[in-house]
Amino acid sequence: MKALIAPSLLSSNFAKLGEEALSIIEKGADWLHMDVMDGHFVNNLTIGAPVIRSLRQFIGEKPYLDCHLMVSDPLKWVDDFAKAGASMITFHLEAVTNIDTIINKIKEHNIEVGISIKPNTDVDLLIPYLDKIDMALVMTVEPGFGGQKFMQNMMPKVSKIRKLKPNLNIQVDGGLSLETIEIAARAGANVIVAGSAVFKSENPQKVISGLREITEK
């Protein structure tokens, strides 16, 4: 299956976010993964829709902004992020009571929709929604910070989704690198988020092409 490599800008230099974004696309990134944290759903605070809006203006309309909302009550922010230029909004299953309402609200904006589950969340809770979404995100670390260790024991979740949905985009996020990618790809992941592995590397281009090659193998 086609691999989509989505470097997480969380590990980039936020003081020059626009340049970092354009430069990583030039180095082969398919998507830009934007980690939105509210200091409540997770124990860290990052960026909101105003930053997405400025970034969108700077990078132009083409680059794909994959917005991963690690926030409580994501429904509240859908309009802001969609208007700011998000290409996809992924929300956390754990943060929402009426899943169908938020899926529909995201779709009303004609952008894509993803649902994410944290490591302690049962994959079976996600299954009823797989037909209604564009991507499932299986977290492979506890959300909140870059640079954590990949949780290999999340792979049965990925395999289970892949078996049910041969063509669905399945994203993995957390601890992905040239060392861990093979396990994730074998389980059936095809959308690969990598923060520190890409941005802390001397040769991001090589890391991106390596991740792609192993995922598509």
Ligand code: DX5
């Ligand atoms: C963690 C974020 C990730 C993070 C990944 O909560 O969702 O996207 O940036 O960073 P690495 O690849 O360094 O684990």
Ligand code: ZN
């Ligand atoms: Zn993320």
